[in-house]
Amino acid sequence: MSEKILLQMKNIHKSFPGVNALQGVDFELFPGEVHALLGENGAGKSTLIKVLGGIYIAEEGDIFIEGKKVAIDGVNASHDNGISIIHQELVLVPHMTVAENIFLGREPLKGGFIDHETMEREAEKLLDDYHMSISPAAFVKDLTIAQQQMVEIVKAISYRSKILVMDEPTSSISDKEVEFLFDTMRMLVKKGVGIIYISHKMDELEQICDRVTVLRDGTYVGTNVVKNTSRDQLISMMVGRELTKYYTRDYKEPGEVVLKCENITDGKMVKGASFELRQGEIIGFAGLVGAGRSETMKCIFGLTPYLSGEIYVNEKPAKIRSPLDAMKYKIALVPEDRKQEGLYPVQSVRFNSTIEVLKSFINGILVDQKKEEEIAGKYIEMMDTKTPSQDQLIGNLSGGNQQKVMIGRWLATSPDILILDEPTRGVDVGAKSEIYAAMNELVKEGMSIIMISSELPEILNMSDRVYVMCDGKTAGCFHHSENITQEQIMKLAAK
Structure with a gap:
């Protein structure tokens, strides 16, 4: 992990009618780091990455990439600054093919028309590089949710971004696919890519993440090194209290x-x-x-x-x-x-x-x-x-x-x-x-x-x-x- 800071978000504020979603939040990311972003639902995690992705514009605060202050005022500006986001809710176009989704908005052209043959060939190469047995010509609507999730991941990686955000990327994929995802992430960080990883699965954080930042009710709580932090500490930071009961189950003899x-x-x-x-x-x-x-x-x-x-x-x-x-x-x-x-x-x-x-x-x-x-x-x-x-x-x-x-x-x-x-x-x-x-x-x-x-x-x-x-x-x-x-x-x- 480099000593040079790849991304800094300082004093970020964002509000919606009746809700102060972010109140002076700070976040930083190093090259070659997997940095977890934790918090309860409504803590502001998704809002923060949508500000980074240009979907929302912050009312206050600054964003620096490799020490340079940048203005992210839209999705294109985010991509131009080397940022790709895999959102929790899939944003693929169901009635388009896998290849068309991967290259949506940046399709290869030939004679002024979309070069479908080249696009499918390039998509197939990407899928093969990451060992995915999905046809580039398949329609997204015909894929399982797990397969759609993997297409989202390939699409994001295909931008060759410096900063990759993953919002609950394992929520609907199998254990085997999780292993593949983590292998891919390790390969990317070796190339200096910084990854922001949002997940509620504590065991995943221990396997793949270097540091963790916790938000609560739209505010910054703290940043810790994962290997030096217990699950109970993280839960307490997230919810603001000790969670004495997690699973609640009173067994009794069932009826008819x-x-x-x-x-x-x-x-x-x-x-x-x-x-x-x-x-x-x-x-x-x-x-x-x-x-x-x-x-x-x-x-x-x-x-x-x-x-x-x-x-x-x-x-x-x-x-x-x-x-x-x-x-x-x-x-x-x-x-x-x-x-x-x-x-x-x-x-x-x-x-x-x-x-x-x-x-x-x-x-x-x-x-x-x-x-x-x-x-x-x-x-x-x-x-x-x-x-x-x-x-x-x-x-x-x-x-x-x-x-x-x-x-x-x-x-x-x-x-x-x-x-x-x-x-x-x-x-x-x-x-x-x-x-x-x-x-x-x-x-x-x-x-x-x-x-x-x-x-x-x-x-x-x-x-x-x-x-x-x-x-x-x-x-x-x-x-x-x-x-x-x-x-x-x-x-x-x-x-």
Whole structure:
């Protein structure tokens, strides 16, 4: 790591209506350094990197690159200063190819027209350099979220930037792909690239990061050397208190079977999924990327048609061909990709909280606004969602608070069965503990929860039983009393 400072951000201020997002924040980065940026959702991490990326313009403060003061007044200015950002929410164009996305806005030309042959050849070389088995001619909409994440990474690297920002880059990729990502990062830092790394996964920081800077409520808390700092110290810096309880789970004997699925097959990624869910329990679904977990739940919720198999709700055959059918059976699904499959980003928190229960406060053309506000307020309070008001655009909230709104929206439908697909993806430790506590209270009150998660500690600590999926089938099931290990799960997931 060089002694010369690559990036300095001094006294950065940024505000939005009702929110002081950044209040005099400082940050610095050296060449060849991986510098973690930590903080709870809403702490200002994403706002700070959007200022660096030219998406937002700071009201106060200065940015220096290699000692020279620069004006970053737009995305192009950021790129011109050698900065690339991989955002937490993917920004690829779904109906364009992988090659077109990688070279968007800088396509090679031949005779005044886009040279598609050269573009695909260059994209293929980049993909091969980083050992990615993705066709440059494939449409992004046909890729898995994990594959889309890897395309984002290649696109950012292709700019040959001096400063690379990664915002939750491992949130939807497999352990094997994480290893590849870290190898790529190590290769880049050897070339002098400085990397800003945002993640809520503490074990990743210990593996890959040199220093860590913590923000809280839009203010700078401190910068530490990772190897000299404990997890408890970092959590205390982030939340401003000791987090005495992280996973909250009170186990009790579950009730009768409320959902049973037998040999569900969709002709694509689901090839014979079978499981059962009892009243008042949480079952976890583990498996590698592409195992068919999310696809199985989409069949159960009526988003994807299943070709064969049977679904029983409360021991009676259920015909579920649409989400409306599923809701009649009191089933709710919080999807993995909240941006593409759940949120209305240009609408308010109140709108996003109540959209599934319109009949509760709309009668013909009459809207009971007080009732609508009561419903939204109840679930904002229940999930401890941080928002200046119900009128705030949900797109202006942090990712974790958007997730809380999504969970609250489906709780408003009063489901008996709640499916949570990656419920804490991109969520900080404080918000995670709040979501875990809420899940625990819901099952104590009799709700039944299906949780899909790529975080095995979450699966192990929150589930009554764990189903493991492999190649579209349920490969096995463990009970929490069996003292399940991550190795046992991975053995079934990879067989």
